[in-house]
Amino acid sequence: MLDELTEKFERVLKKVTGQGRLTEANISDTLREIRRVLLDADVNYKVAKQFIEDVKIKALGTEVLTSVTPGQLITKIIYDELTNLMGSKNTELLLNPSGVTVIMVIGLQGSGKTTFCGKLAKYLTDKKRKVLLTAADIYRPAAIEQLKLLGRQINVPVFELTGEKNAVKIAADSISFAKENGLNTVIIDTAGRLHIDEFMMNEVASIKENVKPDETLFVVDSMTGQDAVNSARAFHEKVEFDGIVLTKLDGDARGGCALSIRAVVERPIKFISLGEKLDSIEVFHPERLASRILGKGDIVSFVEKAQRELDEKEAAILEKKFRTNQFDFDDFLKQIKMIKKMGSLKSLLAMIPGANAALKNVNVDDKQVSKVEAIIQSMTKEERSKPKILNGSRRSRIARGSGTTIQDVNRLIKQFNEMQKMVKMLNTKSAKNLFGNMPIR
C-alpha cells in the first residue's frame, strides 16, 4: 500500500512540474527581490548576501506541500530565519537582587542615548528599582542639563560633578554615591562618540574597566545605513557590550541595521525606543522587526497568507476529533472551508501522503464544494453533530433548504459515512499518517 501511495504522490508532483520542491530555478527571482528588499531596509550588503545564501542552501529541496508557491514558501522561511536570528532568550536586563547594578549606555552622537537613559530610568523605577542617573557626557553642550531635566520629570536623582573633566571619575563617584544613598541601580549616560575617535574610545573603555558595569548597552539609531557594521564592531571590540537598543523606531525606518549588527556582534536586542515620551520604551519582539525589515508590501502578505492557511490551532482540533472518532458535519464543513482557502482541493489532497488513496472514494470535486456547504448549512445543529438522526423527512427538508436534490443530500451523507469509516480505519493504524505529515506545521 505504501508503494502505491508513494507512486501516486510522485505523479501529482510531476503534474505540478518543478513546483513540488524548492530549487535554484524556482526561487531565484524571489531571492533577488528579497535581496533588494533587505538592501532597501539598510541591511549591510554583505550580511544580506550571506544571509540569503545560507538560507538558500538550507532550504533547497524543501518540499512545497501547501498551496503556496515556492517563492512564497522561501519568503516564509526567510521571515522565520530572520525572526530566529534576531530573537534571543536572554533579552532581560541583568539586575542584581542585592548591591548596586550598574548599566552603562554607549553609542554614536545623536543615536538617542540621553533620551533612552531617561526612559530606562523610568522603566526601572516602575519596576521598583531605586535609580540614579549619572551624567558622564562632559563634552556635548548642555548634555548634563538635558539629563537633569529628564531626571526631574521622572523624579530620579541625577549625579553630576560640576566642572569635572574626567568622565571616569564621575562614573566611579556616582556608584559610591548610589551606595551611600541606598540606590541600587546606576545608569551611566556617556558621551556620543565616533568609533574611529581613538581618544574617545579609550575613554569609554576606561570607564567600563573602572566601574565594571553589569550591563553595557549599545544604542543605535534605527535609521542607520551600511556603516552600522563598522561602528558596532568597533564599539564591541573596544568595549564589549551586552545588548543593543534600537531607537527612533516610531518613524518609518525599516531597521535593517539591527540584522547587520546582530551579524557582526552576537548580542541580543534588549530594548526598542519609540518616541520622545518617557514611557515609549518596549522590550524587543523579533517577529515584528522581521516583518518591518521585509516591508509592508507583497512579502508580508505572502507570509501572512502562508500563516493564515497553516492555521495550526484549527488543524490540531480537527486532528483530535479525527483521533477520537468525533468527526461530525461541522468539522467536515470547517475542513472544507480550510481546504478551500488553500486552493484547489484535488491537488491539495493529493499532496497529503496517505490521503489520496484513502480519500479516493470520497468525491471532493471543487465544483461540488459550494453545494456541500449549502447542504451542511441547511442542517440543524443537532443534525450536524449527530448525523445518525438524518431520516427521510429531515433529508428532504435539507434538500429543499439548500436548493439541492434529495439525491445530492444522500450522496453527501454516504460520503461522510465513508469518511468516518476511513477515519476509524486510520485511527487503528496511525492517524499521524494523515495529519502528521500534513503541511500544517
Add this chain to the structure above:
Amino acid sequence: MSILKSISFTKIKDGLSKTREKLIGKINEAITGKAKIDLETLNEIEEILLSSDIGLDTVEIIIDKVKTSLKNENSRSEETVKKVIKSELSKILEAANTKIDQMSLSKFKPYVILIIGVNGAGKTTSIGKLAYNFRSEGYKVIIGSADTFRAAANDQLEIWARKAGVEIIQGKTGADPSSIVYNAIKTAIDQNYDIVLLDTAGRLHTKINLMQELKKMHTTINKLLPYAPNDVFIVLDATTGQNAIYQVNEFKKYSTPTGLIINKLDGTAKGGVIFQICRENKIPIRYIGVGEEIDDLQVFNPNEFVNALFE
C-alpha cells in the same frame, strides 16, 4: 515552521572582520590584469557602491551607464572604470547644485534660514557652526531657538551662540515655536540684523502634528517677511541609510527645502544616500559637517565628495 536549524553567523562575521579596504584597492583587485570587465567585476563594483549607502536603484543606474560607456571605450583599465563611475556620480551632484544662487545673501535683509531635520541629525550643532561662519564673514547674525521641546535644547544652543558670538532669542520649554520664530524675525527687522538662523525641534518626518507645526512656522515667517524663509536646510546624518530619502520627501510636503547639510562625515559613513536624493529632488547639498568644533562646517564640493568615496 522550523524547517531549518538556526544559521550560524560565523561565516558572515569572518567576511566582515577583514579590514575594510579602500575603494581604490578593491577596484584594483577587481580589475588589474583583467582584459575585460566581466560580470563578477561589475558585481564587485556594485557591492562597493552599495557599501556607501548609495542604494540599489542608483547603483543599478550607475552600473548601467558604466557598462554603456565602457562599450565605447577602447581602454577598460582600472583608470577608465574609475573615471566613468566618478563622472556619473559627480554629474548627479552637479545637476542638483546648479540651483545655488551665491549672490542671494546680499539681496535680502534680513536673510532667513530655517533649519529642519529628524532627531539627532545635528541641527543645533549645524546652527552654531553656520552662525560662526556668517559672523566670521562680518554678518550680523541672530539665532531663534524654536526647539522648545527637547530638554535643555535652549541651553545647548545658547552655548553655541556664545561661542559664535551672536545674539539668541529663546522661549520657555513647551512654548509655541512659532512665537519664537516671530520674536526672532521681529528683532532682526527692528535691530537691523543681516541673517536670522532658526533652529527647530527634531521631528521624525512621520509625525504629522509636528510636520503641521513646521508648516505653521512658515506661515508666521511669511506674515512678517513675505519673501522668507530664503533658505530651508534639511540636516541629514551621514550614517543614515535609505530612510533619508523618505525624510526629504516628507519634509518637502510641509516645507520648501532649498538645500541639505550632511553631518558626521568625519566617521566611516560615506553618506551615499544623497545621490538618490539629488537625482530625484534636485536639492543641492550646501554644507558638510566634519567634526564637533565650531569651524567644522565646510561648503560642499561635489568633486571632493565623490573623490572621498574612492579614498
